[in-house]
Amino acid sequence: xxxxxxxxxxxxxxxxFDEAPDRGHQDLLEQKLxxxxxxxxxxxxAKRRIIMNNKMAKLAAAxxxxxxxxVGFEILSGTSSVSWAQVRQQVAAVKAVMYxxxxxxxxxxxxxxxxxxxxxxxxHGTRMDAYMGEQLLERSFTLEDKKTHIxxxxxxxxYIEVELTEENRIENGDPKLIVEAFLxxxxxxxxxxxxxxxxxxxxxxxxxxxxxxxxxxxxxIKGLKELSGKVTASLWVxxxxxxxVEITLDITDENGGEQVTxxxxxxxxxxxxxPATFASVIPEDYELMYKVNAENLEExxxxxxxxxxxxxxxxxxxxxxxxxxxxxxxxxxxxxAKSGNLQxxxxxxxxxxxxxxxxxTLQAEGKDPVYNGQKVTAADSDKxxxxxxxxxxxxxxxxxxxxxxxxxxxRLAELEAE
Amino acid sequence: MVMTADxxxxxxxxxxxxxxxxxxxxxxxxxxxxxxxxxxxxxxMHYERVFRYCCRRLFNxxxxxxxxxxxxxxVMRTISTFDGNSNGFRNWLYRIATNAxxxxxxxxxxxxxxxxxxAQEYGCGHAFATESDKELKKKNLAVKQALxxxxxxxxxxxTLRFFEKMKLIEIAEILGQNPATIRTQLARALSxxxxxxxxxxxxxx
Numbered sequence: 003x004x005x006x007x008x009x010x011x012x013x014x015x016x017x018x019f020d021e022a023p024d025r026g027h028q029d030l031l032e033q034k035l036x037x038x039x040x041x042x043x044x045x046x047x048a049k050r051r052i053i054m055n056n057k058m059a060k061l062a063a064a065x066x067x068x069x070x071x072x073v074g075f076e077i078l079s080g081t082s083s084v085s086w087a088q089v090r091q092q093v094a095a096v097k098a099v100m101y102x103x104x105x106x107x108x109x110x111x112x113x114x115x116x117x118x119x120x121x122x123x124x125x126h127g128t129r130m131d132a133y134m135g136e137q138l139l140e141r142s143f144t145l146e147d148k149k150t151h152i153x154x155x156x157x158x159x160x161y162i163e164v165e166l167t168e169e170n171r172i173e174n175g176d177p178k179l180i181v182e183a184f185l186x187x188x189x190x191x192x193x194x195x196x197x198x199x200x201x202x203x204x205x206x207x208x209x210x211x212x213x214x215x216x217x218x219x220x221x222x223i224k225g226l227k228e229l230s231g232k233v234t235a236s237l238w239v240x241x242x243x244x245x246x247v248e249i250t251l252d253i254t255d256e257n258g259g260e261q262v263t264x265x266x267x268x269x270x271x272x273x274x275x276x277p278a279t280f281a282s283v284i285p286e287d288y289e290l291m292y293k294v295n296a297e298n299l300e301e302x303x304x305x306x307x308x309x310x311x312x313x314x315x316x317x318x319x320x321x322x323x324x325x326x327x328x329x330x331x332x333x334x335x336x337x338x339a340k341s342g343n344l345q346x347x348x349x350x351x352x353x354x355x356x357x358x359x360x361x362x363t364l365q366a367e368g369k370d371p372v373y374n375g376q377k378v379t380a381a382d383s384d385k386x387x388x389x390x391x392x393x394x395x396x397x398x399x400x401x402x403x404x405x406x407x408x409x410x411x412x413r414l415a416e417l418e419a420e
Numbered sequence: 421m422v423m424t425a426d427x428x429x430x431x432x433x434x435x436x437x438x439x440x441x442x443x444x445x446x447x448x449x450x451x452x453x454x455x456x457x458x459x460x461x462x463x464x465m466h467y468e469r470v471f472r473y474c475c476r477r478l479f480n481x482x483x484x485x486x487x488x489x490x491x492x493x494x495v496m497r498t499i500s501t502f503d504g505n506s507n508g509f510r511n512w513l514y515r516i517a518t519n520a521x522x523x524x525x526x527x528x529x530x531x532x533x534x535x536x537x538x539a540q541e542y543g544c545g546h547a548f549a550t551e552s553d554k555e556l557k558k559k560n561l562a563v564k565q566a567l568x569x570x571x572x573x574x575x576x577x578x579t580l581r582f583f584e585k586m587k588l589i590e591i592a593e594i595l596g597q598n599p600a601t602i603r604t605q606l607a608r609a610l611s612x613x614x615x616x617x618x619x620x621x622x623x624x625x
Contacts, residue, residue: 010610010613010617011582011610013563013617014563014578014582014583015582016560017560017563017564017582017583018560019472019475019476020475020481021471021472021475021481021484023468023471024481024485027488028464028467028468028471031463031467031485031488031489031492032463032464032467034489035459035460035463035492035493035496036456036459036460039456039496
């Protein structure tokens with residue numbers, strides 16, 4: 003027996019392990035922990051892996067930006083005591099509004115919450131602060147006069163500047179246009195209930211189509227729509243005053259696996275906005291991470307730069323699909339496949355995301371875009387990687403070697419036949 | 421007297437322990453409840469220990485990294501509930517890591533996957549001194565698979581005793597049991613491991 007015992011102990015002592023720590027994982031985990039530190043400390047359900055893999059958070063934030071514009075929620079008809087026409091009129095006349103929103107979502111079974119504090123003012127623009135726990139994740143401004151959208155990322159001390167086109171500048175934050183986006187929706191009446199002692203009356207819609215209002219964001223919205231198999235939106239209005247009190251949005255993906263619930267409340271209608279809220283938008287010590295230029299997007303240069311980066315980190319292969327969600331997931335997979343030995347260039351990833359977003363915009367605008375990332379690689383110099391329609395007879399083509407050419411419809415047919 | 425490499429390492433560790441006096445570490449632990457920088461320092465001090473322990477329980481780097489992440493998130497969420505000194509902190513950390521590994525291995529599917537992964541890493545280990553590489557790697561794998569076949573509580577005591585080189589009294593502190601119970605558990609664990617290894621050897625062609 004003793005011999006046996008000694009023998010097994012010897013065997014165990016001879017076991018070896020592959021256990022040298024990977025510095026990359028150690029650093030990455032440290033970043034994740036510190037990013038979640040405040041949330042964990044303040045007793046929130048700290049949501050690990052979420053910040054690093056924050057596509058859901060981004061989409062959820064985008065959803066809230068849309069929700070911010072839901073203030074023009076249009077009611078076609080109704081027999082309740084709330085005058086929905088009056089609600090519409092009041093909201094349309096509002097010059098400034100503040101609100102808070104809570105976004106609860108799950109990813110891979112892990113719940114997380116993002117809070118948003120928003121200010122929309124005709125005079126100044128829009129400001130959204132997104133928090134997880136007490137940690138400020140992102141602050142974004144849309145400045146009416148400068149025609150720019152600025153996203154500030156405190157963790158990196160960097161910012162992204164998006165130059166707005168005249169078209170999306172007008173769309174941004176204009177409740178009348180948003181109202182029109184909801185006019186087509188049907189709704190059902192929810193009756194009355196109380197919210198914080200206020201009697202409210204509600205309606206519910208499962209036909210919400212939030213496609214307008216986010217600057218340059220149709221692609222991002224598309225990402226959200228891909229996520230959401232079903233959207234159910236509710237609006238609760240103060241019976242006494244006719245002001246919206248709470249808006250909720252439940253988004254469930256097609257498989258019922260991921261869900262985002264957004265509750266918008268704490269409205270302050272026609273609030274007095276302190277101009278200082280919009281002053282010194284970019285802190286002095288922050289660096290520009292990337293500038294998104296409308297002209298670059300339309301020319302295709304943005305997309306080319308992003309695809310070039312992706313091919314560099316993925317052995318000459320392009321993303322299989324061209325949506326914000328898909329490219330983020332694919333870059334994550336590449337990072338994992340390379341066991342964390344890949345240095346992700348945030349600016350280049352942003353370039354690709356905005357390029358993918360623009361591709362989504364082309365789809366939304368009916369420009370007949372096609373992407374062949376699964377078939378065409380960097381080595382295929384004469385094959386069509388991306389194309390979209392410029393006008394009736396002309397298409398813009400990005401070839402496998404990322405050369406951009408404008409070709410006639412006939413020439414495109416030849417290229418694609420090849 | 422010629423010092424072995426292991427003895428040298430232990431001496432060095434002891435010096436490091438003395439340099440980082442208990443008082444400083446106790447303060448650091450307290451500060452880590454509310455101070456990000458202190459928490460980061462504490463994390464860096466303990467990452468390697470936790471990761472190695474997870475590797476020695478799971479025999480797979482990816483799984484060990486996942487569980488290490490889980491351990492430190494649990495630590496971050498609950499560090500304010502820890503009430504003890506730096507030595508107690510090490511034990512507390514081991515307890516959290518043990519629970520996280522056992523949670524990871526809870527499902528049969530996950531356990532089967534871990535055994536399969538260990539098999540895939542077959543060939544990556546180093547050889548014993550006296551047999552051929554191939555034979556010893558095979559033996560290494562057989563032991564790891566047999567360990568994964570044990571109940572987690574048995575695997576835990578074997579790992580802490582033989583791979584983490586802990587005394588029974590230290591294991592008892594970590595697992596919140598008395599040393600006599602640990603001694604009995606360890607004897608049972610070794611006996612079961614031996615049976616597993618014999619059964620595996622019989623199945624070999």
